Amino acid sequence: MIGARLTGLVASVDDLSQPATTTVPVGSLRPGVFQPRVHFDEATLSDLARSIRQQGILQPLLVRPEAGGHYEIVAGERRWRAAQLAGLDEVPVLIRTLNDAEARMAAAVENLQRENLNVIEEVRARLQVAAATLDVPESxxxxxxxxxxxxxxxxxxxxxxxxxxxxxLGRETWRSFIRNRAAVLNLPPDVQAAVREGLDYRKALIIGRVKDAGERLTLLERTQSGITVQELRALVSGPRVPAHPTPDDPWTTVGRHLLDAQSRARLDHRKRSQVEKLLRQLEALLEA
Structure with a gap:
């Protein structure tokens, strides 16, 4: 029963490859409630609008009817937004009568077929597939x-x-999904924004454990210098590093430099020997 229902839901997306059945005014459409995307990059929308002006919309939008001659966009909101930028009055659509579960599945699968999703959007889309399959709310x-x-x-x-x-869908099983990537949707907004800009989700999950916003900002800045996942994990697992260490806090300042691979790499042989000698002296003092 469930397998048959799932096949039917995915088939709704396959209809996108069929010829458009009609065109409707752009003003009669509204964004879908199950859209996994929450951010539409203005530059890429402008590029798509330029392409639409030259070639038109090559793939119709999937919509479902609403009262009053209006339609909800199930799949294709990005094309709709770009069409408005391009100055189109009408867009090609496939009109399908879909319930909420079918619309949610179709929106998720259509987006997952795209190559330009960021991790946040992809995880949200996969979560929608899971919710539709289980027939439960995404939450x-x-x-x-x-x-x-x-x-x-x-x-x-x-x-x-x-x-x-x-x-x-490919790429990962649902068990791998819940253990590894699903948690990105619970990250603080500043860390989610960094993920949308390309931050590795593994680093994001580590930084997301830090409660202080200033510390998170410092760590996010550190990721731009090429810090590895292992180095970042060691830094977060160690003593808390204030966002702005004071001159009266040599413990924190020295500890941060010792944990920083780039700081260590800048030491020549003579300086490295001096540091190692001082560390051995410090270790003896602390153990005394």
């Missing part, structure tokens, strides 16, 4: 998957449905 999907991971015998049909859904 409950991760907890439900953790429960199924612990006790798969409790609902083997749901486990099979998740296996099939994530298998069709």
């Amino acid at each position: 409950e999907a991760v907890a439900r998957m953790f429960a199924l991971d612990r006790h798969p015998e409790a609902a083997p049909d749901l486990v099979a449905a998740l296996d099939a859904a994530f298998g069709s």
Whole structure:
């Protein structure tokens, strides 16, 4: 039953490859409630608008009807926004009568077929697929998957449905998803913004554990200098580093330099020998 329903939901997205059935005014469309994207880059929208002016919209939007002759965009909001920038009055659409579960699945899968999603958007789209498969709100999907991971015998049909859904999406299983990347949606806004700009999600998850916003900013700046995941983890796991160490805090200042691989790399052989000698003296004093 669940497998058949899932096949039907994914088929809704496959309809996007079919010829457009009609055109509708851009003003009669509104953004979809299940859109995984929350950020539309102005530069790429301008590029798409320029392409639309030259070639038109090559792939129709998928919409579902609303009252009063209006339509909700299920898939294709970016094309709709670019069409408005390009000055189009109408856009080609495929009109489908979809329930919320079907619309949520179609929006998620259509976005996952794109190559320019950032990690935040991709994780949100995969979460929508999971929520639609489990027939639960997105806010409950991760907890439900953790429960199924612990006790798969409790609902083997749901486990099979998740296996099939994530298998069709590729890249990762649903178990890997909840253990590794799902947590990015719980990151503080400043760290999520950095992920959208290209920050490695593994580094983002480490920085996200830091409560102080000033410390997070310092760590985010450090990522621009090429700090590794292991170095970042050691830095966050060690003593807290204030965002702006004072001159009266040599413990913090020296500790930060010792943990910084770049600071160590700048030492020549003579200076490195001196530092190692001082460290041995310091170790003896602390153990005395």
